[in-house]
Amino acid sequence: MLAVRLDPSVEDKLSHLAKETGRSKSYYVKEAINNYLEEREEYLLALAVLEKEEPWTSIDDMRKELGLER
Numbered sequence: 001m002l003a004v005r006l007d008p009s010v011e012d013k014l015s016h017l018a019k020e021t022g023r024s025k026s027y028y029v030k031e032a033i034n035n036y037l038e039e040r041e042e043y044l045l046a047l048a049v050l051e052k053e054e055p056w057t058s059i060d061d062m063r064k065e066l067g068l069e070r
Contacts, residue, residue, distance in 0.1 A: 004029065 006014065018025045063069055 014025050014028060017023075017028060057065075
């Protein structure tokens with residue numbers, strides 16, 4: 001289970017949408033999270049790797065290492 005605090009204005013919009021459409025607020029929150037993860041998951045994971053400040057290898061060095069020199 002996950003509890004989330006929303007700004008009152010967002011909570012109001014969500015409540016209004018749920019009431020008008022007959023769907024639950026949870027439905028829209030789950031949809032929003034799923035859509036966000038579909039669009040951003042790979043980017044955020046790649047960013048996390050970059051933030052670890054691990055050593056980098058240039059493309060030229062990688063080509064040499066793999067025997068793919070041009």
